[in-house]
Amino acid sequence: MELLIALVIGVLAACGVYLALRARTFPVVLGLTFLSYAVNLFLFAMGRLSVGQPPVIAAKASGYADPVPQALVLTAIVIGFAMTAFVIVLALKARAELGNDHVDGKHEP
Amino acid sequence: MSHWAIAPVLLPWLAGILLLLAGRNHLAWQRGASALSVFVQLGLALALAAEVSEGELLVYALGNWPAPFGIVLVVDRLAAWMLAITAFLALFALLRAIRGEDAAGAHFHSLFQFQLFGLNGAFLTGDLFNLFVFFEILLIASYGLLLHGGGRRRTRSGLHFVTVNLIGSTLFLFAVGALYGVLGTLNMADLAVKIAAAPPENAPLVRAAGLLLFAVFALKAALLPFYLWLPAAYAHASAPVVALFAIMTKVGAYSILRVDCLMFGARAGAASRLLEPWLLPLALATLLAGMAGAMASRHLRQQAAYLVVASVGSLLVAFGLGSAPGIAAGLYYLPHTTFATAALFLLADSIARRRGEMGDRLEPGPTVAGAAWLGGLFLVAAVAVGALPPLSGFVGKFLTLRAALAHPLWPWVMAVVLLAGLIGLIALARTGSLLFYRAIPPENAIAPEQASALAREIAPIVGLLLLGLGLTFAAGPLTDATRATADQLLQPQLYIRAVLKGGGTP
Numbered sequence: 001m002e003l004l005i006a007l008v009i010g011v012l013a014a015c016g017v018y019l020a021l022r023a024r025t026f027p028v029v030l031g032l033t034f035l036s037y038a039v040n041l042f043l044f045a046m047g048r049l050s051v052g053q054p055p056v057i058a059a060k061a062s063g064y065a066d067p068v069p070q071a072l073v074l075t076a077i078v079i080g081f082a083m084t085a086f087v088i089v090l091a092l093k094a095r096a097e098l099g100n101d102h103v104d105g106k107h108e109p
Numbered sequence: 110m111s112h113w114a115i116a117p118v119l120l121p122w123l124a125g126i127l128l129l130l131a132g133r134n135h136l137a138w139q140r141g142a143s144a145l146s147v148f149v150q151l152g153l154a155l156a157l158a159a160e161v162s163e164g165e166l167l168v169y170a171l172g173n174w175p176a177p178f179g180i181v182l183v184v185d186r187l188a189a190w191m192l193a194i195t196a197f198l199a200l201f202a203l204l205r206a207i208r209g210e211d212a213a214g215a216h217f218h219s220l221f222q223f224q225l226f227g228l229n230g231a232f233l234t235g236d237l238f239n240l241f242v243f244f245e246i247l248l249i250a251s252y253g254l255l256l257h258g259g260g261r262r263r264t265r266s267g268l269h270f271v272t273v274n275l276i277g278s279t280l281f282l283f284a285v286g287a288l289y290g291v292l293g294t295l296n297m298a299d300l301a302v303k304i305a306a307a308p309p310e311n312a313p314l315v316r317a318a319g320l321l322l323f324a325v326f327a328l329k330a331a332l333l334p335f336y337l338w339l340p341a342a343y344a345h346a347s348a349p350v351v352a353l354f355a356i357m358t359k360v361g362a363y364s365i366l367r368v369d370c371l372m373f374g375a376r377a378g379a380a381s382r383l384l385e386p387w388l389l390p391l392a393l394a395t396l397l398a399g400m401a402g403a404m405a406s407r408h409l410r411q412q413a414a415y416l417v418v419a420s421v422g423s424l425l426v427a428f429g430l431g432s433a434p435g436i437a438a439g440l441y442y443l444p445h446t447t448f449a450t451a452a453l454f455l456l457a458d459s460i461a462r463r464r465g466e467m468g469d470r471l472e473p474g475p476t477v478a479g480a481a482w483l484g485g486l487f488l489v490a491a492v493a494v495g496a497l498p499p500l501s502g503f504v505g506k507f508l509t510l511r512a513a514l515a516h517p518l519w520p521w522v523m524a525v526v527l528l529a530g531l532i533g534l535i536a537l538a539r540t541g542s543l544l545f546y547r548a549i550p551p552e553n554a555i556a557p558e559q560a561s562a563l564a565r566e567i568a569p570i571v572g573l574l575l576l577g578l579g580l581t582f583a584a585g586p587l588t589d590a591t592r593a594t595a596d597q598l599l600q601p602q603l604y605i606r607a608v609l610k611g612g613g614t615p
Contacts, residue, residue, distance in 0.1 A: 020276060025268065032275050039282040046290030069289065072238055076282055079245050083278070086252060087271050094268050097261050103272075105265045 005045050012038035025091035025101045032087060036080035043073045113160070114169035114184045117153050117192055117229040120146060125222035140207045143218040147203050150225065151196035158189035162590070164597060166607040168235070176235070176608050177296035183235040183608060186594040187440070191232040191363055194444045195356050197576060198451055199225055201569040205455055206349035208566060213258035213347065220257070224250035224353065231360055235608055237288065238295045240364070241281050244329070248274050251357065254350045255342060266341040273338045277328040280321055287318035298608035301371050301601055305378040312379030319373055319383045323365065330361025332425065333395040336418045340402065343414035348458035351410075352451040352569075358421045359447060366428050366436070370598040371605075382431075389429035389518060393525045396422030400532040409457040409469035412540060413450065416494055419533060420446040423496075426522060427509040434512035436595035441588055442505030445580050449493035449502060452573035456490055459483060459566055460544060471540055476548040479563045484545040486570055491537040493577050496530060501580035506530070508588065 012034050019031025047066030055067035091101070098105035124146035131139050161167060167184040170176060203221065211217040227247025234240050252274075256267045289295055291314045292303040307315050328335040339358070343351050365388070373383040399419025406412035424446060427439030457469055460483055467474035477483055489500075496502035506526065513522040580587060597603060 020272070028272060032272065032279075035276065035279045039279050039286070042283060043286040043289075046286045068295075069286075072286075072289070075238075075242065079242070079278075082249065083245070083271075083275055086249065087268075087275060090252075090256070090264070090268055090271055094264050097264050103268065105261070 001049055005041065005049060009038050009041050009045070012041070023103055025094060025103055028103060029084070029087055029091055033084055036076070036084070040073050040076055040080065043069050043076055045069075111167060112169070113153070113157065114167045114182050114233065115171070117150055117157070118182070118226060118233060120150055120153070121222040121225040121229065125219045125226060128219040128222060129216065136212060139218045140211070143221060144200075144203055144207070146222060147196065147199050147225070150229070151193070151200060154189065154192035154196045157184050158186075158193050160184070161186055161189050162593075164593065166604060168607050177294050177299035180239050181235040181296065181298075181608055182233045183604065184233060185604060186590070186597050187363070187367070188232045190440065190444075190591070190594060191359075192229060194359075194447055195225065195228050195232070197444075198356050198447055198573075199353060201572050201576075202349045202352040202451065204572070205352060205566075205569040210258070210347050210349050214256075216253070217257055220250050220253040221353070223247075224254060226250075228356060228360065232363065235297050236295055237285055237297055237300065240297075241278070241285060244281065244360075245278060247357070247360070248278070251354065254353070255346050257350055258347050260345075262345045266345045270338055270342040273328070277325050280328075281325040284318045284321035284325060287314060287321070291315055291318070296608065297367075297371055298605040301374075301377070301605055302609070304372055304380050305376055307379055309379055315380050316383055319368075319380055320387075322368060323384050323387065326361045326364040326368070327391070328361070329358070330365060330425065331358050331395070331418050331421050332361075333391045333398060333422075336395060336398070336421075339418055340411055340414040343417060343454070344408060344410040348455050351454045352573075355417065355447045355451040355454070358417060359424070359443060362421060362424050362428065362443070365425065366439075366598070369428075370436075371601045374599070374601050376601070385429075385431060388425060388431075389516075389522070392422050392425035392429045393521060394422075395419070396426060396529045397525055397532075398422075400529040400536070404532050404536040406536070407471050409461060409471060409540065409544070410454070412471070412536065413453045413457050416453065416533065417450050419529060420450055420494075422529070423506070423509065423526065426526065427505075427512065430509075430512050430516050430522075432512060432515055433592065433595040433599055434515070435509065436598060437588065437592040438505060438508035438512050440591035440594055441508060441580075441584075442502070445493070445501040445505050445577055448573045448576045448580075449490060452486075452570045452577075453490045453494055455570045455573070456483065456486055456567075459570070460487070471543055473543060473547040473549060476550055477544065480545055480548070482563060482567060484541070486567060486574065487541055487544070489574050490570070491541060493574065495534045495537050497534070499581065501577050501584065504581065504584050504588075 016031045016034030016038055019027045022028055047069030050065050053063050053065040054061050055065045095101045128139055161184055169182040171180045224247055227243050227250055230243035252271050291311050294300055294303055304315055331339040369384050373380050375381055396419050399415050399422050402415030403412045406415055424439050424442055427435050460477055461469035463477045464474045493500045493502050496506040513519045
C-alpha cells in the first residue's frame with residue numbers, strides 16, 4: 001500500500017508540475033489542482049497508513065490512526081478548494097479582458 | 110493568562126466581517142470603522158511592545174490547550190516589533206486609500222482588514238501549520254487587493270501572482286507534512302526540541318523539509334531565483350495597496366529569521382545552521398539584481414518595485430550574517446525600508462497622475478503640477494531609499510557593514526553592498542533629474558492645483574517619511590531595542606521554555 005500511495009502522489013505531482021508550466025490558463029489551473037491533490041494525499045499519508053483504526057478513543061481498539069493529519073488535510077482541502085475557485089474566476093476574467101487564454105495575454109499563432 | 114495577545118488577530122477579523130455587513134453604500138462609515146480599527150491595532154501593538162520590552166514572552170494557548178497539543182500565539186520582542194511596523198504602515202496606506210482609491214471597487218476596507226488579520230496572525234503564531242493558514246489568509250486578501258480597481262495589466266500580473274503563490278502554498282504544505290511525518294509535531298518550539306534530538310537517519314528528511322520551507326519563505330520574500338513575480342505585480346497595483354504590500358515581502362523575511370533562529374540555529378543537531386550557506390549569497394545576489402533592475406527600469410513604479418527587491422536583499426544580508434549585531438542591524442533597517450519604499454510607491458503614483466499621457470514612463474515629459482512639493486519629497490524619499498546620510502537608512506546600512514566585519518565573507522558583503530548602493534543612487538538620481546529637471550515646460554500655464562487637495566494627497570507620504578526621520582532621531586534607543594531582540598532570538602531556549610512550560614495548565 002505504501003508503494004501504491006507513493007506512486008500516486010508522485011504521478012499526481014509530476015502531472016501537476018507539467019501542467020502548471022503550460023502556456024494556457026486552463027492547463028495551469030488543472031496543474032494547480034493536481035498539485036493540491038498530491039499534497040493532500042501526502043499530508044494524509046504523513047500520519048502513517050492504517051486500515052480500520054479509530055482516530056479517537058474507542059473501547060476495543062487495537063491501535064489508533066493519527067487524527068492530526070486528518071484535521072490538517074481537511075483544512076488544506078478547504079483552502080485549496082477556495083483558491084482553485086478564485087483562480088478559475090481570475091482565469092475567466094483574464095480570458096475576457098485580454099482576449100485570449102495565454103498566461104501572458106499574448107496572441108499566438 | 111492575559112488575553113491581550115490575541116487581540117491584534119481578532120480585531121481586524123471582526124472589523125473585516127462587520128465591514129462586509131455594512132455593504133458598499135456606506136463608504137464614509139466604512140472608512141471611519143476601518144481607520145478606527147487600524148488606530149486601535151496601533152495602540153495594541155505599542156502596548157504589547159511595551160509589555161514584552163523587558164524580555165518576557167507572552168504565550169497565549171488557544172482554548173487553553175497546552176502546547177504542543179494546542180495552537181499557541183507567542184508575543185516576543187520580534188513579533189511586537191513587526192506588529193508595530195505593520196500598524197504604522199497600514200495607517201498611512203489607509204490614509205491614502207480614503208482619498209478615493211477605495212471607491213474603485215467593492216469591499217476594499219474588508220479586504221484591507223483581512224490582510225491585516227493575516228499579517229498579524231503570521232507574526233504572532235507559534236505553530237507551523239497555523240502559519241500556513243495565516244499566509245493563506247493574507248494571500249487571498251492580497252489577491253483581492255491586487256486586483257482592486259481592475260484593468261487589463263492588473264489582471265495579467267494578478268494571474269501570475271496568484272499562480273506563483275498557489276505553487277508556493279503547495280510547497281509549504283509538502284514541507285509541513287514532511288516535518289510532521291518525521292517529527293510528529295507542528296508547534297515551532299516543540300519542533301525545535303525534536304529537530305535537535307532527531308536521530309541521524311532522519312537528518313536528511315529534516316534538512317530537505319527545512320530547505321523546502323526556506324524556498325517557500327524565499328518566494329514570499331522575493332529572494333533571488335524567486336523574485337520575478339514581484340516587479341510586475343507591484344508595478345500594476347493601486348498606490349495604497351502597494352504601499353501596504355511593502356510589508357508583504359517582510360513577512361517572508363520574518364519567517365526566514367524566525368525559523369532559522371528557532372529551529373535551525375546553532376544547537377539544532379543534525380540540521381544546525383541549515384540555511385547559513387544559502388542565505389547570505391542569495392541575499393547579496395538579490396541586492397545586486399534588484400539594483401540592476403532599478404537601473405534598467407523604464408517606468409517609475411517598476412523602478413520602485415525593483416527597489417523593494419533590493420531592500421529585501423539588503424535586509425537578508427543583515428540577517429544572513431547570523432550574528433547578534435547583524436540581526437539587530439537588519440531589524441533596525443526593516444521598518445526604515447518598509448516606510449521608505451511605501452512612500453516611494455505613493456509618490457510615484459502622485460507623480461504619474463500629474464504627467465498626463467506620459468504616466469510614470471521615465472522619459473522627459475511635461476512639468477509636473479506641484480513639482481516643488483513632489484520633487485522635494487522625491488529627493489527625501491530617494492535619500493531614504495538610497496540609504497544616504499542623514500536618514501535612518503544610512504544608520505541601518507552602517508550597522509550592517511560594521512556587523513559584516515566579523516563575518517568571514519566580509520570583503521564580498523562590503524563590495525556588493527557598496528556597489529549596489531552606488532547603482533541605486535545613480536538610478537534614483539537619473540530618475541529625479543528626468544522627472545523634474547528635464548521636464549518640458551508646457552505651452553499654456555499649468556492650472557494651479559488646489560493647495561489643500563495636494564496637501565491631503567501628500568500627507569501620508571510626509572507621514573511615512575517623518576516616521577523615517579523619527580527612526581533616525583530615536584536611533585539610540587531603537588538600536589538598543591533591536592539588539593535586545595536579536596539577543597532574544599539567538600537564545601531559542603527562552604522561547605522553547607516559555608511555550609512548552611507556559612502554555613496553560615497541564
